[in-house]
Amino acid sequence: MNRFVPAFSLILALTAAAFGGLVASESSEGNSAKQEQRSKDLGQRLRWKDGSIRIAVSDSFESSTNIKFGSDVSGAIERSLAAWRSVSAVDLVSVSSERDSVSPSGNAGDGVSLLTIAGTSENVLFFAGAADLLSAKTRVFYNRRGQITEADIVLNPFAQFSTDGTYGTFDLEATLRHEIGHLLGLTHSEVAGSTMYASVTRIGALGSRPVRGLLSADDVSTVRALYGSPEDEERCCSVITGRLTFSGKAHRDISIWVQEKVSGRVVGSAKLARNRSFKIAGLYSGDYEVYANENSPGKASQTQFLGEVTVAERKSSVIVSRFAKRR
Ligand SMILES: [Zn+2]
Structure with a gap:
């Protein structure tokens, strides 16, 4: 059943009605369902x-009073960039900038991708209604070809950040690493422990501890699917594509993930597109197991082993x- 085919590009359902700005919000209580759905519909495109x-x-x-005095701010910024730079092309x-305020909403930004924590009225407005929940927001501007032209990251000027694990603060580096992922075009991952996992929590909440400088294998394959691997990385990148069949016409909310056969480590994930296909790229060659899980509200989640795949x-x-009937 499994066979090698030349790489091909998968046509994912593109359902976004308009082009322009896409906002990724962070929440310590859960993510914004509407925005997240929109970015999922767009896929990792x-x-x-x-x-x-x-x-x-x-x-x-x-000069921000939202960052604990004495924090290693420039180190946190540099490491958050290096985390993505070191695993992808x-x-x-x-560069330093005297700008403070995020580009206003609309179809075009100001051409400058700004990282800011200033408490200006524009930035405060950017968090309207959610200032008590969010650690940061990233707005991505893109053109009709799906090319990002600008991305602004605003750290919540009402939240507190630190670089030393201070209780009740957000870890500055972990926050930035996640937002840089959005800046690069990544959407949220359902793989717990990955940098792009949806929920960003304050230190101490539910015993959470920031993991510094580390991207998960899922983060790595996702960014490599978009940009490829660094030049000195020879083993990358392989692709697993697939299709699920099931009866009925309704779309089903199904997550797919790939585990290394030997270690069981999750190395890639995707959502099933409306045409019932999926694509997980940026993988190393090797032997994998593929699983799917249906997320149906109010019902026990339904996980199914789809099969083993070897990719060169x-x-x-x-x-x-074939995916099981809805229970
Ligand atoms: Zn996010």
Whole structure:
């Protein structure tokens, strides 16, 4: 059933009605369902045309009272960029800027990708109604070709951040690493423990501890699916595509993930598109197991083993499987 085929691109359902700004919100209580659904409908499609991205770091970081005094701010910013730069072919460069305020909403930004924590009225407005929940927000501007043209990251000027694990604060580096992921075009992951996991919590909440400087294998494959691996990485990147069959016409909310056969480690994930296909790229060659889980509110989640797949270096493998009836 499994066979090698030349790499091909999968047509994912593109349901967004308009092009313009896409906002990713962070919440310590759960994510914004509407925005998250919209970015899921878009799939992992938005990307910068080339991987060379300049980020203007606002002077507001130097004097912010929202960051615990004595924090290693520039180190946190640099490490959050390096985390993504070291595993993919993106060239993230930071430059200092006197700008403070996020671009106003609308179809076009101001051309500057700004990272700011300033408490200006524009930035406060950006968090309207959610200032007590969010650690940060990222707004991505993109054109009709799905190319990101600008992305602004605003750290909530009402939240507190630290770099030393202070109770009740958000970890500055973990927050930035997650938002840089959005800036690159990544949406949320359902893989717990990954940088792009939806829920960002304050230190101490539910015993959470920030993991510094580490991207999960799922984060790595996702960013490599968009930008490829660094030049010195020879084993990357392979692709697993697939299709699920099931009766009925209704779309089902199904998550797919790929585990390394030997270790059981989750190395990639995707949502089933409306045409019942999925694509998980940016993988190393190897032997994998593929699983699917249906998320139906109010019902026990339904996990199914779809099969084993072997994928060769820089090749694509296909898996087609019947998904169980809705229970
Ligand atoms: Zn997020």
